[in-house]
Amino acid sequence: MRLAVFGAGGHGKVVADTALQMGWQEVVFFEDAWPKRSHNGCWLIIGDAQALLQRLDDFQGVIVGVGNNRIRLAKTRELAAHGARLVSVVHPSAVISPHAVLGRGSVVFAGAVIQVDSQLGEACIVNTRACVDHDCHLADGVHICPGASLAGSVEIGEASWIGIGSSVKQQVRLGSDVIVGAGAAVVCDVLDKQTVVGVPAKSLGRK
Numbered sequence: 001m002r003l004a005v006f007g008a009g010g011h012g013k014v015v016a017d018t019a020l021q022m023g024w025q026e027v028v029f030f031e032d033a034w035p036k037r038s039h040n041g042c043w044l045i046i047g048d049a050q051a052l053l054q055r056l057d058d059f060q061g062v063i064v065g066v067g068n069n070r071i072r073l074a075k076t077r078e079l080a081a082h083g084a085r086l087v088s089v090v091h092p093s094a095v096i097s098p099h100a101v102l103g104r105g106s107v108v109f110a111g112a113v114i115q116v117d118s119q120l121g122e123a124c125i126v127n128t129r130a131c132v133d134h135d136c137h138l139a140d141g142v143h144i145c146p147g148a149s150l151a152g153s154v155e156i157g158e159a160s161w162i163g164i165g166s167s168v169k170q171q172v173r174l175g176s177d178v179i180v181g182a183g184a185a186v187v188c189d190v191l192d193k194q195t196v197v198g199v200p201a202k203s204l205g206r207k
Ligand SMILES: CC(=O)SCCNC(=O)CCNC(=O)[C@H](O)C(C)(C)COP(=O)(O)OP(=O)(O)OC[C@H]1O[C@@H](n2cnc3c(N)ncnc32)[C@H](O)[C@@H]1OP(=O)(O)O
Pocket: 127, 145, 146, 162, 163, 164, 179, 180, 181, 182, 183, 184, 195, 196, 197, 198, 204
């Protein structure tokens, strides 16, 4: 069972490490900085994006390990269009309700929790010890950073980034490409492309 990860940065390393802990036997990276870079931590980088597209049949699973939400989503869609076997990676210590839905190419890291009837799109990240409570709807490419918590029935638009240690009140709706700052408490709806920080969270203005 060989897994190919596109994107050889810090996030990609956690994807690789998590994949091995969930039972993948071998992980290799593809990254456009190849051949200048040959390793990501202890893992080999063996080609660039073009090489990955040519070698899709060599892998039982493919996933994009890029932290940037828009790039991760675009690469995931490109790979899907080329017929890649996109997989999700879930750490054995994560707790995901059997009534939750996780889109292809999404990752759930150590200690994270996803509760009943939540739906996550493709290429999402639920990072270390993050919590998505019941009935949340996350569009494609959303990142819930380490330790962030969504209360029940929160809606989050495409490619939004929910910062480390932040929390979002129940039934709040966040648009697309929203950034929630580290430690913020979001208690009201947030429009597309807004960055909000603080407790209670206020807008820093358009990105
Ligand atoms: C495994 C991982 O590493 S996952 C990654 C986890 N990382 C995160 O979650 C980081 C989240 N990012 C942040 O919190 C960032 O500070 C952002 C995106 C909110 C703002 O970043 P920038 O646009 O670069 O803003 P900048 O640093 O210039 O700060 C602008 C103002 O907002 C304030 N500010 C920035 N972030 C915050 C915050 N989280 N809470 C409160 N105030 C903040 C700054 O103090 C500054 O105030 P000032 O104008 O009075 O001096």
